[in-house]
Amino acid sequence: MIIAENLVKEFSRPARSTGPFGGIRSLFTTRRVVTRAVDGVSLTVEAGEMVGYIGPNGAGKSTTIKMLTGVLVPTSGRIEVNGLVPWRHRQANARTIGAVFGQRTQLWQDLPLRDSFELIAKLYGMERPHYRSRLARFTELLDLGSFIDTPVRSLSLGQRMRGDLVAAMLYEPPLLYLDEPTVGLDVVAKARIRDFISFLNAETGTTVLLTTHDIADVERLCHRVVVIDGGSVVYDGDLEALRQRHLPYRELTVTVQLPFPEWDVPGIQLVDTAVHDGQATISVRYDPLRISTPEAISRITAQLSVVDLTVQEPDLEQVIHQIYTAR
């Protein structure tokens, strides 16, 4: 569905002078500074996939999405989306994609939400009955009923984002680009949006490319993740494999009665001990490829009188952080 090969995007801006009269000199300078926002990104997305496209601020995520949607022309490299070159066939490509840019809106600010939907239905040449049934469906799924006749200007961020999602999917594009669709939303609103996206994918096989800073979005929606940093892809593959590669250990936190014997559980390492209120909280870790979690638990409980035990979820946030800072 999406094929991108060696995408490069360079921006050139007039150079800023510093020093005396820097501001004035900048006005007349002909020097230009070239920055490379995307530096050789290759990416293939199959129909029906949901791919998380993540990376720190300024990594080149939005620039990539803008090239894929056809807004920006790549400096070099090849893009094909649904068999079209997006920037060359901008309007034909537009019919096959939906887009949500979390920081922007495609809704008409002055008018009730419904008017935006009406116009989009007409712009994309939707048949009336089809439009009506689809809008009714979305209204129910995203609970738009209470604010669909409110001017967009007066909507809350969560409501507006739901409106933007409907606007992007109304005409049933097979491909959906989501650029930070949950930015600034509360937990409930985020959950609602995630549910809707996974519903779209499950029901009609909508292909989704999602950029986000909220790792939970990716964990909830995507099996595959592409990590980009400094304009290049640093990881492309299974989310689970990424976790394993960067977090080779699982951690357990065990609370035991004092006194407890010298730590000697085979295959499980002691990381930290803290004593309080006649109990000790012990952090241990093990390699999940060598010992399964139930096995680790049974080995520990066999030796110690355990009061409480928690399995630490491997923290993807931490994995991503490791990748970003490792470079």
Added chain:
Amino acid sequence: MRVAVVMLGAKSVLIYRSDVFIGVIGLALRVVLVYLVWRALYDTETSVSGVSLNDAVGYAILGAIFNVTFQPWHFSSLMSRVYDGNVVFDLIRPVGLLTLSLGQQLGATLAGFPRALIGIAVGLTIQAVPPPAGVVTTLAFVVSSLLGMAVALLCNLLVSLTAFWTTEIYGAIMVYHMAAAFCSGALIPLWFMPDALGAVLRYLPFSAQVFTPLSIYFDPSPGPHTLAAIGVQVAWVVLLAYLSRLVWKRALRRVVINGG
């Protein structure tokens, strides 16, 4: 689908009911003021530069109506869309940006038509505006007015397209707005301008917006020169449409190469 864009443009204006209401009051006030000023100016004269008081007052009233209808303060949503970046969505529509922008502008302008028509009707009823000379004059006036609107829409479109080069242009817009009102003859008929200035202004597209239809209205004997004036308007429409395409192509190049 284009009609839908136009309707939405009109709705965006009409939804602000108090704004519409204030617009009507503003126009009424302006009509009363120009009436008083021109009366005072003429004092005891019956004709200035060959223009009678009645024609001068009628012109001033129609000029005010044309000014508020064709040359509104917020003539396009394009500039704010460029400013806040929402213009990216215009680039991924199955319809071109020029069509979308012109549709929105046309809708916003048409939303002002009822007000304008009521204004003209009231002017005719209280005989502040002299009736048109005949059927031919009326017909030519309507055609010329619509062409004047087309010229105004295209001029405004061209100005809003400059937003792609400079994001902060509200000062320039104010100057443009005042210049357009003056140069189009909406404030003072070009008849009263010094010869040299009047001649220059007749060669600018602004006069095609307001002065051409109004001078047709007040022309006692329409003839080939009327057709010629309309022909010039058509030429302006073609030229400005071509220019808009050209500017938009450059703007698009700039956007797709260098981002927003």
